Amino acid sequence: MDPILSVKNLTTPLRIGRDVFNVVDNLSFDLHLGKTLALVGESGCGKSLTALSIMRILPDPPCLLPRGAVIYKGQNLLDLSERAMRKIRGARIGMIFQDPTTSLNPVFTIGAQLIEVAELHLNLYGEEAISRAVQALNEVGIVNSEQRLSDYPHQLSGGMRQRVMIAMALMCEPDILIADEPTTALDVTIQAQVLDLMKELQARKGMAILLITHDMGVVAEMADDVIVMYASQAVERGGVYDIFDQMTHPYTMGLFASRPLLKKSKEKLIPIQGTVPAIGQYPKGCRFNTRCPYVMPKCLEGDIPAFSLKTSEKHFANCWLCQ
Amino acid sequence: MTIPLLEAVALQKYFPIYSGLFRRHVGEVKAVDGVDFKLYEGQVLGIVGESGSGKSTLGRAAIRLIEPTSGKLYYRGQNFLTIEKNQLKQMRRQIQIIFQDPCASLNPRKTIFQSIGDALVYHELVKSEEEQQAYVVEILKKIGLSPDSMHRYPHQFSGGQQQRICIGRAIAMNPKLVVCDEAVSALDVSVQAQILNLLVELKEIMGLSYLFISHNLSVVRYICDHVLVMHRGKVVEQGIVEKIFNEPQEPYTKKLLSAIPPDHPRKRHLAAISVI
Numbered sequence: 051m052d053p054i055l056s057v058k059n060l061t062t063p064l065r066i067g068r069d070v071f072n073v074v075d076n077l078s079f080d081l082h083l084g085k086t087l088a089l090v091g092e093s094g095c096g097k098s099l100t101a102l103s104i105m106r107i108l109p110d111p112p113c114l115l116p117r118g119a120v121i122y123k124g125q126n127l128l129d130l131s132e133r134a135m136r137k138i139r140g141a142r143i144g145m146i147f148q149d150p151t152t153s154l155n156p157v158f159t160i161g162a163q164l165i166e167v168a169e170l171h172l173n174l175y176g177e178e179a180i181s182r183a184v185q186a187l188n189e190v191g192i193v194n195s196e197q198r199l200s201d202y203p204h205q206l207s208g209g210m211r212q213r214v215m216i217a218m219a220l221m222c223e224p225d226i227l228i229a230d231e232p233t234t235a236l237d238v239t240i241q242a243q244v245l246d247l248m249k250e251l252q253a254r255k256g257m258a259i260l261l262i263t264h265d266m267g268v269v270a271e272m273a274d275d276v277i278v279m280y281a282s283q284a285v286e287r288g289g290v291y292d293i294f295d296q297m298t299h300p301y302t303m304g305l306f307a308s309r310p311l312l313k314k315s316k317e318k319l320i321p322i323q324g325t326v327p328a329i330g331q332y333p334k335g336c337r338f339n340t341r342c343p344y345v346m347p348k349c350l351e352g353d354i355p356a357f358s359l360k361t362s363e364k365h366f367a368n369c370w371l372c373q
Numbered sequence: 374m375t376i377p378l379l380e381a382v383a384l385q386k387y388f389p390i391y392s393g394l395f396r397r398h399v400g401e402v403k404a405v406d407g408v409d410f411k412l413y414e415g416q417v418l419g420i421v422g423e424s425g426s427g428k429s430t431l432g433r434a435a436i437r438l439i440e441p442t443s444g445k446l447y448y449r450g451q452n453f454l455t456i457e458k459n460q461l462k463q464m465r466r467q468i469q470i471i472f473q474d475p476c477a478s479l480n481p482r483k484t485i486f487q488s489i490g491d492a493l494v495y496h497e498l499v500k501s502e503e504e505q506q507a508y509v510v511e512i513l514k515k516i517g518l519s520p521d522s523m524h525r526y527p528h529q530f531s532g533g534q535q536q537r538i539c540i541g542r543a544i545a546m547n548p549k550l551v552v553c554d555e556a557v558s559a560l561d562v563s564v565q566a567q568i569l570n571l572l573v574e575l576k577e578i579m580g581l582s583y584l585f586i587s588h589n590l591s592v593v594r595y596i597c598d599h600v601l602v603m604h605r606g607k608v609v610e611q612g613i614v615e616k617i618f619n620e621p622q623e624p625y626t627k628k629l630l631s632a633i634p635p636d637h638p639r640k641r642h643l644a645a646i647s648v649i
Contacts, residue, residue, distance in 0.1 A: 092561040092563060093561050207425075208424065237424045237588045238423070238589075238629065238632045238633060239629060239632040240423070241632070241634070242632035264561055265634065266562070266636070267633070267635060267636065270636060271638075271641055273638070291638060291639075294638055304563060307566075308562045308563040308565065309562055309591070310592050310594065310595035310596075311595075311636055318573070319595070321564070321566035321567040321570060322563040325531055326531075
């Protein structure tokens with residue numbers, strides 16, 4: 051099956067003063083309809099900027115134009131005019147953000163914001179737009195949706211606001227949904243509801259999901275494929291079972307060892323030593339070499355190639371250990 | 374029988390709701406509605422529950438950061454609510470708090486030396502500036518930061534380091550009890566593990582007790598001895614952490630536990646959870 055979205059060697063430069071740093075460095079992946087790809091990593095590793103690069107909503111300045119290619123239906127989104135991009139953004143590729151409080155406009159009712167989407171992308175006006183908005187709210191499990199249309203974002207709870215965001219993103223039935231930490235601001239019961247909702251909607255509409263998260267639990271629940279990112283680069287990629295059963299990159303292992311698990315006894319957690327290097331202070335060679343317990347001389351120089359692993363054909367790790 | 378370090382009896386905190394032109398008192402939000410607990414020395418008591426269940430309010434009312442509406446509070450058997458002012462200051466030193474967002478709880482215009490050191494002067498733990506300096510260096514060592522970071526400002530540190538500074542500020546007072554209000558929730562998982570290890574280590578070295586408020590159940594399971602499950606201001610269930618997690622009795626606790634994301638994709642649960 052051909053991928054619905056194909057990202058090839060995406061590199062997003064960011065300018066600080068006179069220096070230019072790549073906040074997303076040579077990242078490639080494919081999204082398939084009905085499948086979920088999870089981008090995992092810690093704050094500052096470039097996962098959100100990847101999403102913003104695809105949507106072309108990078109803060110500019112400081113970001114410069116991304117290089118590489120984002121192929122959607124035969125066209126490179128990075129080369130499109132802003133006018134053409136506006137037809138795709140929000141309509142064919144929907145996005146939900148981490149914090150629904152700051153992503154919804156506080157001075158408009160949610161109805162007004164939903165109807166705006168219908169007018170802009172679906173050419174629906176008046177009654178039709180209203181009924182489409184009601185339908186969108188129904189789909190995400192909001193009851194009394196007609197009354198809810200006249201509510202302002204502050205009148206809704208966090209979980210409800212996130213549902214409204216999802217409703218808004220899915221109103222045009224996009225092929226791709228980018229979910230940037232969709233449940234980080236929610237507590238555990240609401241998180242389970244929102245994840246269930248996303249799964250159900252995916253099963254019904256068959257869209258591809260790009261899920262950005264730092265929570266391995268969410269990955270375990272949702273993902274089909276996983277890319278682990280560290281310091282702007284992908285360090286390991288594979289199917290979700292490859293990653294959970296046969297994690298290979300020392301950084302991935304470190305991430306897993308840091309998790310307090312429910313069933314485990316109270317032995318000491320093994321955190322990754324040190325801290326993530328700041329952008330601009332990335333070491334040469336493998337960027338994890340300052341914190342890696344298995345560091346070797348050849349890790350200190352040059353690019354680390356992606357080695358294919360025996361686990362499965364799509365499992366790769368950028369580490370000399372896998373040679 | 375040993376006396377608990379902190380004991381709450383039927384603790385209540387109601388927030389009034391005012392409405393209309395004359396701001397008439399029309400009702401109350403029962404944020405904490407009759408909670409009892411005992412926290413013994415050297416123990417970690419976890420408070421779990423969803424957002425809005427009154428966890429944080431309980432944490433704050435229990436140490437009188439906000440005045441409880443009614444109920445009784447005992448600190449080492451002493452009535453904490455009717456205590457004299459000069460004794461209260463003494464007690465404030467023994468009870469410290471760490472908040473969720475380290476960036477927001479550190480004064481951006483104070484250096485780390487000031488953030489940690491000012492309270493030392495206020496509580497008269499140090500007599501001279503040299504002593505203060507030496508004390509702060511010792512604290513920085515305890516929390517795993519280098520002494521030369523003393524004269525830097527909070528924005529020059531990463532989130533994990535900032536949380537270390539907040540912890541340092543709390544333990545500088547040689548407290549008995551530290552309230553951790555979502556202290557690790559805003560941190561990345563590898564940093565979270567470092568901070569959790571630091572908390573466990575400090576607890577053992579300094580004989581601390583924690584009142585650990587969190588919505589992250591795996592973290593609570595890891596660090597706590599006892600746990601208290603809250604829902605809508607009331608305690609649903611409390612007991613030893615293993616017992617609550619392995620044999621939850623109340624339907625609410627069961628629901629909360631079933632909502633925890635799985636630790637392996639094999640254990641995916643697709644069961645829909647009803648809207649609360």
